[in-house]
Amino acid sequence: DAMVIQNPRYQVTQFGKPVTLSCSQTLNHNVMYWYQQKSSQAPKLLFHYYDKDFNNEADTPDNFQSRRPNTSFCFLDIRSPGLGDAAMYLCATSAEAGGGDTQYFGPGTRLTVL
Amino acid sequence: GQNIDQPTEMTATEGAIVQINCTYQTSGFNGLFWYQQHAGEAPTFLSYNVLDGLEEKGRFSSFLSRSKGYSYLLLKELQMKDSASYLCAVRDGDYKLSFGAGTTVTVRA
Numbered sequence: 477d478a479m480v481i482q483n484p485r486y487q488v489t490q491f492g493k494p495v496t497l498s499c500s501q502t503l504n505h506n507v508m509y510w511y512q513q514k515s516s517q518a519p520k521l522l523f524h525y526y527d528k529d530f531n532n533e534a535d536t537p538d539n540f541q542s543r544r545p546n547t548s549f550c551f552l553d554i555r556s557p558g559l560g561d562a563a564m565y566l567c568a569t570s571a572e573a574g575g576g577d578t579q580y581f582g583p584g585t586r587l588t589v590l
Numbered sequence: 591g592q593n594i595d596q597p598t599e600m601t602a603t604e605g606a607i608v609q610i611n612c613t614y615q616t617s618g619f620n621g622l623f624w625y626q627q628h629a630g631e632a633p634t635f636l637s638y639n640v641l642d643g644l645e646e647k648g649r650f651s652s653f654l655s656r657s658k659g660y661s662y663l664l665l666k667e668l669q670m671k672d673s674a675s676y677l678c679a680v681r682d683g684d685y686k687l688s689f690g691a692g693t694t695v696t697v698r699a
Contacts, residue, residue, distance in 0.1 A: 507685060518594075518677065518689035519633070526685070566632055570685075578623070579687060581632035 479503070480582035482567050488588045489557050497552040497585045499567030508550040509579065510542060511566040519566055525550060554587075562589045592616045594690035596678050601696045602668055610663045610693045612678035623687065624652050624663045625677040633677055637663070665695070673697045 481500045489495040499508065507526050511519035523532045525544045539561070541553040554561055564586050568579040593615040602608040614622070621640040625633035639645055639654035639661060651664040665672055675692040682688060 509685075516691070518691045520689075521686055524685055531685070564630075578635045578638065580635065581625075584630075584632050586630070 480567060480569055480580055482565075482582040482585050484585060485583060486586050486588070488590065489554075490590050491559065492556045495554050495557055495587065497554075497565050497567075497587070499550045499552070499582055500548050501567075501569045501582075502548070503569055503571070503580065504547065505569035505571050505580075506547075507570045507572065507577075508544060509568040509570075510540075510550070510552050511568065512561075513564045513566055513584075515563075522552070557587070557589045559589050562587055592680065592682060592688040594678055594680055594688055596676075596690040596693045598691070599694045599696070601698060604668055604670060604697055604699050606668050608665045608668060608695060610665070610676050610678075610695070612661045612663070612690060614659050614661070614678070614680045614690075616659075616680050616682040616688060618682040619656060620681040620683060622652075622654055622661050623679045623681070624650075624661075625679060627675045627677055627692065629674075636676075668697045670697050670699070 483498050509524040510522045513519040522536045523542050539555050544550045564584045566584045567582040570577045570579045596612045623638050624636040626636050627633040637652040644653045649666045654661045675694050677692045678690040679687040
C-alpha cells in the first residue's frame, strides 16, 4: 500500500546532540511537509518542499533544517536539540498544493531530549 | 495571524451523536479539513469542505458556512473507537494548513 513512513518512531537524544529524523513516501507526491506537535497542541508547520523548492515558515528556528535529496525522501535535522524541542514530529505529503489536495500524514516520530 | 477555535473536550455515550464546532478567522480561505487523531498517532483525513453546505460520509458529516467562518463535524452512532482528538484545519492560501488545537472526544459505554 502507498504510504508515508517515518523512522524512527521513537528517538531519544541528549541536549545539544544533533539528531536526524527521516520520512519517505511511496505516493509519488510533489509536496512534503514537516510539522511539530507538542502535547495537546495543534500541529505547527515548520517547512515544506514543493518538489525541490524549500519553503521555510517565518517562525521556524534556525536550529531546524531540512533536506530532500529526491522525491521519496525528506529529512529533518535538529542541529542542537533543546528541552523545548521534545515533541512529536509529523511528516505529511500532498500531490499538489492548494485546492482540495489532502495532506497525508506519517505515523510520526516522538522525540525525547534528555 | 490565524485563529481557529474548537472546544477542548467533549464526552458522549456509545450510540449517541456528537457535534464538534469550529470557528475560524484566517487571512484567506481555500478549504477546511477535519482530521481524526488517536493518542500517539498521526492525524488521518476525515473530510474536506470548500463550498457552503453539508458533506456526508457514512457516520461522519461535515458542514461549512464561509460567511460565518464556521464548520462542524457530526459523528453519529458513536463507537468506542471514535474516542480520539478531532482537528479542524483551514487552508488559507496555497499550501499551508493552520490547525486548531483539537477536540478530545471521549465515548463512554
